[in-house]
């Protein structure tokens with residue numbers, strides 16, 4: 688598959704950009720340290736800014752690989768990161784990507800993540816001619832994540848029972864997707 692890597696994306700209210708290691712303190716303060724944000728995530732709440740920094744150092748090193756899609760979400764005019772959106776799984780055989788995201792609690796309820804997700808979907812389909820399917824999943828108990836997918840134009844596909852694990856344990860998982868052909872219909 689042709690890959691375009693993580694380039695800056697601008698929307699009405701947001702700039703999605705590459706991380707720099709100096710984002711560690713904002714990332715820790717805004718989401719990785721907050722158990723309300725990590726409640727439905729597969730990774731543990733961070734116990735120190737150092738833990739966030741060491742993950743960020745790895746993430747930044749991955750940008751050399753053009754198959755890496757990992758954005759820090761910022762509000763226009765304020766440079767600090769308030770959330771994350773990324774391609775978390777790739778399947779070259781089916782030309783399909785899974786997207787994951789999370790946002791600092793102080794920023795919930797303003798439609799920020801649907802705006803980011805719509806922009807990332809457009810960026811990937813425009814930039815990668817082979818890409819055919821973009822999907823996202825959520826714990827059925829985390830319905831507000833499903834709302835994000837709906838508002839970004841994704842289609843509900845179904846629920847796979849006891850199919851993933853997060854900080855709440857093994858859970859039933861709702862799947863949403865958008866196909867390239869959905870955008871041309």
Ligand SMILES: CC(C)(COP(=O)(O)OP(=O)(O)OC[C@H]1O[C@@H](n2cnc3c(N)ncnc32)[C@H](O)[C@@H]1OP(=O)(O)O)[C@@H](O)C(=O)NCCC(=O)NCCS
Pocket residue numbers: 723724725727728788789790791794795796797798799800801824825826829831832834835838
């Ligand atoms: C899920 C999440 C990304 C939503 O992002 P967002 O930018 O707040 O999205 P929206 O503003 O469109 O709100 C989505 C839904 O969240 C709910 N919501 C809104 N404000 C809320 C708040 N302050 N507290 C709790 N829920 C709220 C609403 O049900 C809303 O749906 P509605 O617009 O139909 O009423 C964000 O809550 C988050 O990061 N949660 C923790 C991490 C996570 O669960 N990630 C997804 C894993 S699959």
